[in-house]
Amino acid sequence: MSKVALVTGGSRGIGAAISKALQEAGYQVAATYGGNDEAAAAFTSETGIKTYKWSVADYDACKEGIAQVEADIGPIDVLVNNAGITRDSMFHKMTPEQWKEVIDTNLSGVFNMTHPVWSGMRDRKFGRVINISSINGQKGQAGQANYSAAKAGDLGFTKALAQEGARAGITVNAICPGYIGTEMVRAIPEKVLNEKIVPQIPVGRLGEPEEIARCVVFLASDDAGFITGSTITANGGQFFV
């Protein structure tokens, strides 16, 4: 029986690459998304991967959604917490709403998705939780106090939960991508991207979503069973921890 993987924000950007790579590696994959029905429909027709719409910021919706996925394709063995948003602003202009929206999605969303699958993973003595954090959670980024705080919080969550899951056969790891060429990054003005961001990346280019997806496939595999509580830093040499 193939293992079951659930990827949040799995129909676009890095998440879509992760969903496809897991499917190619033999997993039964389900992908969630937040609201872009058109992108989700296009993704399903391209890949055959079923998509589910709910907000990771809503705990009850996560519980119900996960129950539906498990009824459809079976207990979740691999959870990839990838859904994320930015609401960038310099701190003196940041609104409480911008703060809350990012914390609710990027940090509480990881709790909301992991909590409902945790007991089942413990009972079955196997699980893989892979959290997509960010370089900006490691080093901080001006204009992203909300995002940096949430993504740094994801790393603390990863390390704490790794200790709780270890004896139950569950590994919990994080990946910190640098700048990856998805819509989130392409939304940055081209001049800023070409003149300020790319020159900071020693390899001289943006990363590809597939480069993050391959890290996920490795962390999900049996070969990575001794790796837990760790962070894969994938940023083209931009920042070393």
Ligand code: NDP
């Ligand atoms: P995209 O904006 O391309 O895609 C984000 C995905 O998350 C979409 O599928 C979106 O759904 C989903 N999503 C957003 N909010 C919610 C929500 N409340 N509930 C459920 N799903 C939601 O992002 P990327 O692919 O660029 O980023 C993926 C992850 O990688 C994020 O966590 C991001 O912070 C992180 N990251 C990205 C980097 C980059 O350079 N791109 C760098 C470092 C980290 P929908 O399609 O419906 O909008």
